[in-house]
Amino acid sequence: MKARMQNSSSSAALLKQEFLKKWINGLQTYTNTKKEMTILDRKNAIKLSADIAIASTRNFSTNWSRAVMADVSKNVDGSSKIVTEKILGRKETCIIKCSKNIMRKSRLLAHRRRAIRRTIGRTSVKAASAIAKELVKKRTRVLKRLVPGGKQMNEICLIKETLDYIASLQVQVDVMRNIANAADHQCLDSTERSLL
Amino acid sequence: MSGRRSRQSTSSTSSRITDDQIIDLVSKLHQLLPEIRSTRRSNKINIEQASANKVLQETCNYIRNLHKEVDDLSDRLSQLLSSIDADSPEAAIIRSLI
Numbered sequence: 341m342k343a344r345m346q347n348s349s350s351s352a353a354l355l356k357q358e359f360l361k362k363w364i365n366g367l368q369t370y371t372n373t374k375k376e377m378t379i380l381d382r383k384n385a386i387k388l389s390a391d392i393a394i395a396s397t398r399n400f401s402t403n404w405s406r407a408v409m410a411d412v413s414k415n416v417d418g419s420s421k422i423v424t425e426k427i428l429g430r431k432e433t434c435i436i437k438c439s440k441n442i443m444r445k446s447r448l449l450a451h452r453r454r455a456i457r458r459t460i461g462r463t464s465v466k467a468a469s470a471i472a473k474e475l476v477k478k479r480t481r482v483l484k485r486l487v488p489g490g491k492q493m494n495e496i497c498l499i500k501e502t503l504d505y506i507a508s509l510q511v512q513v514d515v516m517r518n519i520a521n522a523a524d525h526q527c528l529d530s531t532e533r534s535l536l
Numbered sequence: 537m538s539g540r541r542s543r544q545s546t547s548s549t550s551s552r553i554t555d556d557q558i559i560d561l562v563s564k565l566h567q568l569l570p571e572i573r574s575t576r577r578s579n580k581i582n583i584e585q586a587s588a589n590k591v592l593q594e595t596c597n598y599i600r601n602l603h604k605e606v607d608d609l610s611d612r613l614s615q616l617l618s619s620i621d622a623d624s625p626e627a628a629i630i631r632s633l634i
Contacts, residue, residue, distance in 0.1 A: 382614035479592035499561045509602040516609040523616040
């Protein structure tokens with residue numbers, strides 16, 4: 341793992357380490373809470389811890405990470421709160437609860453912005469460029485749905501958040517893939533040993 | 537256009553992206569995306585908008601793929617880790633990787 345980290349840029353490597361530590365912290369909450377877990381339970385636990393961990397690597401300075409936490413805290417099952425506390429600590433978890441208000445405020449602002457835009461008259465020009473603009477608008481709408489919290493952002497903010505979100509997703513996928521491959525090899529080794 | 541002057545995005549006033557900003561951000565997305573297929577057909581459409589459209593499309597596809605990968609990896613891991621138990625041998629492996 342260390343050799344691999346030296347190859348990637350140091351900031352990405354630090355991110356990966358931070359994500360991994362937080363993710364494992366999150367997983368450890370499940371060691372004491374439930375003894376019997378179905379495969380689906382485990383999968384959801386793994387995914388939940390991973391999402392909270394990757395969102396927290398941004399220190400909630402980005403909209404998408406705040407949106408992720410707002411979604412997580414909507415989760416009826418109390419496990420999300422426990423995992424969040426384990427990863428972030430109790431103080432930060434209270435701050436996250438306030439993020440719900442931030443999301444609500446930004447939604448109101450977005451509504452107001454949209455209302456203002458509609459009142460300003462728009463000249464409609466039927467041209468190839470207009471068609472292209474429609475396409476861009478359409479794709480932007482799709483992107484807004486994909487990036488957490490995207491619906492409340494203006495277009496410039498959306499693209500900046502997208503850049504950050506994609507970079508974070510890449511970190512998340514890389515680390516999870518490395519762990520899965522490592523666990524794979526270990527399982528293969530131990531089954532080989534048991535056959536001997 | 538006021539948008540051009542206020543590049544830094546405290547812009548609640550300018551809601552439209554200027555061409556310069558598109559080019560700037562498109563180049564950054566280019567670096568992150570694994571591959572951009574070159575536009576095959578000739579464009580009567582504005583070049584910047586065509587490339588912005590293409591990049592947005594690639595971005596959406598890429599994000600969807602990444603989401604799916606996270607999901608698949610979570611599936612895989614839930615099967616590999618027989619228990620998310622601190623004392624299990626798999627957890628020891630993970631700890632040794634940190």
